[in-house]
Amino acid sequence: MFLKKNMKIKILPLVLVISFLIIFLIFYKGLNNSNIYTPETNLKKDVPNFKTKIFNSEKLIESDEIFENDKFYLVNIWASWCVPCREEHPFLVDLNKKKNLEIVGLNYKDNKKNAKIFLDDLGNPYDIILMDQDGTISIEWGAYGVPETFLIYNKKIIKKIIGPLDLKKVFEINELVK
């Protein structure tokens, strides 16, 4: 009887100490985790379905008409008001020289006149430019803002680049598109 009572008293603090220790360990581990959200960039997702206007024309075009199988496409979301877009523009002009890569521009929430001036000043690397006046097509693509670039092959997104292109990223694209 005495032994049993003694056991009872000892088990309770033990359970408490162990459970708090477990909780402490979990929170301590969580403390070391990065709290910066990094989106996944290597998703093999299908190209979204959308319908939009072509830049400088009133014609509507569907996504199925743009992307063909067995071909590389680079979709670049840009705007004339976006400063990093200006920085990455020379890289796009350079990438346009590649024969097996088509560059599709998606003009994001922009003023047509300013966009035209932007292209006149810095050159037009795009084979086709689509309009995204309210930003919803970019959301269909799963984009966060401008600039953002997607590499597409066989109607699938094989690489997603968030932020402006640089030498390293252009090299990665060149490695994939051969």
Next chain:
Amino acid sequence: MKYLKYIIILFLVSNMNLSFADEQEIKLQNKITKNLRCLICQGQSIYDSDSQFAISLKILVEKKLSEGLSEKEIYEYFENKYGEWILYDPKFNKNTYFLWLLPILMFLLGGAILFKLFIIKKN
């Protein structure tokens, strides 16, 4: 004159119905945007934020609702685009079961301690 009265009443009632439906839709829209995280802001929902990203998302929620998608389908749509992080309410799966069960476990443990201390001791 008599008919005119009826027409006016009918007009008012139909108008009221319309504004009521609009109100319901706005309420649902707000509920959905409050449950979506603004991924480029810090600690803000889509509803709270005025960033370009949030504005576009609000437009898209409205569009999807008018297309006839349900609340759940809209969450699924955005989860598919941006991952689970966009939802404020984490789902119950192997990564989150501890998160969901911990409060219940602690509640049960506390209850057991209280039960032991007061009820068993009294007896």
